[in-house]
Structure formats: C-alpha cells, structure tokens
Amino acid sequence: MAYYLSFEECQAIMTMHAQKQTITAIQVATGRDPKTIRKVIRDEDIGHDMVRRTRASKLNPYVDYIEKRWDAGCHNAQVLWEEIRDAGFSGSVSLVKQWVAPLRPQRGIEPAQRYETEPGMQAQCDWADFGTLVYPNGDRRKLYIFIYTMSYSRRLYVEFVHDQRQVTLFACLEHAFTFFGCVPAHILSDNMKPMVIDHPRHGDIVWNPRFVAFAAFHGFEPKVARPFRAKTKGKVERSVQYVRQNFWVRIPDTITFDELNTRVHRWAIDRDQRIHGTTFVKPADRWPTDYAGAAPYDPTHMWVIGNGWHGK
Structure with missing residues (x-):
C-alpha cells in the first residue's frame, strides 16, 4: 500500500496517535488528509517496520547520547534534536520524538476550553x-x-x-x-x-x-x-x-x-x-x-x- 509519506511523517502520525491525539489534531499538525492518517494508523505493521528501519539507519550513532541526556533530566525532544543535529545528525525532530515516546508516561488528554483574547487586551x-x-x-x-x-x-x-x-x-x-x-x-x-x-x-x-x-x-x-x-x-x-x-x-x-x-x-x-x-x-x-x-x-x-x- 502506497502512502506517499516519508518514514518520518509516518513516525510522527504514529506518535501522535499513541499520545491519544485526535485525527483532527493530527491533520492540523501534519497537513495530511484524514483518510491517509487513518490508513497509517490502521496498517500498524507497515508503520512499525518504517520506524525500525528509520531508527536503525539514522539514530543509532546518537542513541547513547540521547539516553544519557534523558537520564540527566533533558526530556525535551526539540532540545535533544538540536544537540545531535549540531553533532551531525541529518534526520528530523520527529525521529527523536518517536524514539523518546515510549520513555514518557502515557496519559489521557484532559479537554480544556480555549480562551482567546483580542489583540493588545x-x-x-x-x-x-x-x-x-x-x-x-x-x-x-x-x-x-x-x-x-x-x-x-x-x-x-x-x-x-x-x-x-x-x-x-x-x-x-x-x-x-x-x-x-x-x-x-x-x-x-x-x-x-x-x-x-x-x-x-x-x-x-x-x-x-x-x-x-x-x-x-x-x-x-x-x-x-x-x-x-x-x-x-x-x-x-x-x-x-x-x-x-x-x-x-x-x-x-x-x-x-x-x-x-x-x-x-x-x-x-x-x-x-x-x-x-x-x-x-x-x-x-x-x-x-x-x-x-x-x-x-x-x-x-x-x-x-x-x-x-x-x-x-
């Protein structure tokens, strides 16, 4: 089945789904059609195989560093990505987010009503x-x-x-x-x-x-x-x-x-x-x-x- 998505995009969709984000929220974050998002979520075998191959090809040289920083208290994937990027990592931040996702405690998302104010108010x-x-x-x-x-x-x-x-x-x-x-x-x-x-x-x-x-x-x-x-x-x-x-x-x-x-x-x-x-x-x-x-x-x-x- 062809999704026309990169490994990294599939990873990001799977991570957001595992974090209990809605299809609409994933659509807003990725820009992908809801039907495509549902196909990636349903076809877990292909999605997980993509994740394994992508990790092995890009993140392996940096896993030890990420683990040490995580144990030291740095749990922000954006920061970890910026640090390994400076060391030569060529992948996207979504790869790091996918790798650290299992380390985070899973929790439901508490619905909240957004309150927006007018400019300058x-x-x-x-x-x-x-x-x-x-x-x-x-x-x-x-x-x-x-x-x-x-x-x-x-x-x-x-x-x-x-x-x-x-x-x-x-x-x-x-x-x-x-x-x-x-x-x-x-x-x-x-x-x-x-x-x-x-x-x-x-x-x-x-x-x-x-x-x-x-x-x-x-x-x-x-x-x-x-x-x-x-x-x-x-x-x-x-x-x-x-x-x-x-x-x-x-x-x-x-x-x-x-x-x-x-x-x-x-x-x-x-x-x-x-x-x-x-x-x-x-x-x-x-x-x-x-x-x-x-x-x-x-x-x-x-x-x-x-x-x-x-x-x-």
Whole structure:
C-alpha cells in the first residue's frame, strides 16, 4: 500500500496517535488528509517496520547520547534534536520524538476550553521557583523567574531574579513594557503577595494599595486568577513549563547571573520565530496586530519610589 509519506511523517502520525491525539489534531499538525492518517494508523505493521528501519539507519550513532541526556533530566525532544543535529545528525525532530515516546508516561488528554483574547487586551505574568543559581566562583543564590506573555501573539519576556519583592516585580513589569514598547489593557496574574493582600474564594479581592497605584500609573487594569484555578492563566503557566523544558535544560551547572539573563533573552526572541502549538502561527507574525491593540509605552515614564527610580 502506497502512502506517499516519508518514514518520518509516518513516525510522527504514529506518535501522535499513541499520545491519544485526535485525527483532527493530527491533520492540523501534519497537513495530511484524514483518510491517509487513518490508513497509517490502521496498517500498524507497515508503520512499525518504517520506524525500525528509520531508527536503525539514522539514530543509532546518537542513541547513547540521547539516553544519557534523558537520564540527566533533558526530556525535551526539540532540545535533544538540536544537540545531535549540531553533532551531525541529518534526520528530523520527529525521529527523536518517536524514539523518546515510549520513555514518557502515557496519559489521557484532559479537554480544556480555549480562551482567546483580542489583540493588545491582555498579558499574563507569573513567578516560578528555579532553585539555586551556582555562580562560577561557587557562590549560591536563590533563583526565580519572572515570565510575561502577551496573550494574543504569545510573545514572551523572561527575566531571572533573586527575590520576589514588590520592587522587583515593578522592575520586571517595566522591563517587559520597555521590551515590547506597549502596555496591554489588562494584566492577569495569580494572587501573588506584591499584588493581592487577600482573595477569599467567595469574597472581594483586597488589592495591595501600592500595586493599584502602580497599575493606575501605567494605565492597565489588574486581574487575578480565581483561587485554585491556575488554568485561568494557562498561557503563562504553559510558558513557565516551556522555559523549564526547552531553555533550562541547555544551561550549564555553573553560570553568572548576567550571562543567564543574556541567554534567556536571546532564547525568547528566537521563540518568536517558531510555529506556536496552539495558534499555529509564529508569535512574530501575530505581533504587529497585538502591538497595535495595546497602548504605547514611554520608557521615560517610570514608577518612582521615594526620591529615586526603583532599579533592579
């Protein structure tokens, strides 16, 4: 039976089917006709024979390396593929995804309702704990990440910090405004202490007065997720996970704070050129519309505490 598909395309279809993705989802990801997808899924003997032959011909020289990186905690197929590609591997990322698929725990896909915002209307932000940063001289300091996602385009601003103080949050937000050159109408976060004093499940939000003043100063309306509903800000939650799986695994055991932020800044800009897994559009291509819907930001319009700029 002729499918007119490469080994790699058959592999990708089989992997997505094993992960319980629907025919429609596989069609969107591969661009193939549903009838062709069903034929590949039904004819498992041919599909598995394709996988075995493809692995043997291309991945064998890199299997030991992939296994070592997997055991060391790198479970992102894209990162593994980029690393072996730099070492001479000529196959596609789908080969690596197929090879590591049996190593992942299989789980059903939880249906979720997608909530999309209009251009320029919303950004989401969050903190995340990244353990301890070990400097080259042996010094160790607590490490957190601040991540800010423009909801329509999915462009990211990412910055590592050493604390979660309110002054640090204000600095990070202003750095994000400066980077994007705009301020959205709303900024959504969880109930972080620099923003919210109290948010009872069945009561009104008690905002931190200084954060309310900061929001008014920059002209955005603050929003927070309902308690115990992290999915309300799913875009930034997924972005944190993406940083862990795609960026953090590339970082050496020791690195300076400045070098770490330089690398994550470059990485975030590179991500603008990828096809986003939800929108199926590059964030860079959606950005002009997102930017046009937001308010312009004047980088000289900085929040002042006491008699001076808050700084980093």
